[in-house]
Amino acid sequence: MGKWPVNLITVLGHTAAGKTAFAAHLAHHLGGEIISADSRQIYRGMDIGTGKDYADYMVDGDRVPVHLIDIVEAGFEYNVYLFKQDFFRVYNDVVDRQCMPLLCGGSGLYLEAVLRNYKLPAVPVNPVLRRDLEEKSNRDLEAILKHLGPLHNITDTSDRKRLIRAIEIAMFQGSRPDEFREEQEVHPLVIGIQFDRIMRRERITTRLKERMQQGMVEEVNGLMQQGITAEKLDYYGLEYRYISKYLLHEYSYEEMFQKLNTAIHQFAKRQMTYFRGMERRGVTIHWMNGKLPMEEKVKQAFMLLDRSGTTDGPAI
Helix, strand or coil: CCCCCCCEEEEEECCCCCHHHHHHHHHHHHCCEEEECCCCCCEECCCCCCCCCHHHHEECCEECCEECCCCEECCCCCCHHHHHHHHHHHHHHHHHCCCCEEEEECCHHHHHHHHCCCCCCCCCCCHHHHHHHHCCCHHHHHHHHHHHCCCCCCCCCCCHHHHHHHHHHHHHHHHCHHHHCCCCCCCEEEEEEECCHHHHHHHHHHHHHHHHHHCHHHHHHHHHHCCCCHHHHHCCCHHHHHHHHHHCCCCCHHHHHHHHHHHHHHHHHHHHHHHHHHHHCCCCEEEEECCCCHHHHHHHHHHHHHHCCCCCCCCC
16 A cells, blocks of 8 residues: 555535545445444344445445454443553554555544544543523523534534533533543545535435344343443433333334334434534535445545545556
């Protein structure tokens, strides 16, 4: 592999955009390896609900290497601080082996922490602050977080625990700005995959139906049987939140499906809002139409690499 001015390729996009398949094909052509930036796919035993599409990593009969999937047990509260540590550990190993790392995912906070290169020291729990924030409405919490700055992920603002923790982190950061200076430098090429609103909605609904057929309800039930409470499952995202309520007979199956489907549509919209915010904050994203054939998307990626001055890469 030759000299690469770009030392990290990032593939991002809304849920159901086909990010993984595209990243795998691009990695296959480059001889690269994928580093997942998905805040939920790190958990073992949470496969269908988190969208671990293992088949997407198979390209022309070869399995593209992927990192930071299935690294902790369900129930563990992972966070962006741990992710950044794990990312650079894997990133440096991949680069040392003369391979191109491809960061792939839709978790805006995880992506931005790397792309904007924030130093994230471990943030302690602030019980006094938490008690004060618990008395506020979600709308008030969202306003507080927005006022504190752009770093923290607000794509899942229906989760009070995440909102309160994000405020806690942001306030800690504001009180110690010198501890959040840049760390290891990356020179990323960021590629975004997106569909128009109508196609995005169709893809989300179709995928949700497929995952239900694949046994997503059974997966959540199995986790609950292992002793993971509905309150804890709520932390792991929309699918686990709504399906656990169905299993506790708070919703009928039809109510659960419709509410979950709507919530995922809203989540995808917030993802795109977050990515536009990243662009305003200085991250250049080269957007591709998800409808393009895979070969065309890969071709366009190589054109972007060529324009960036990346040379001597493998041919398609």
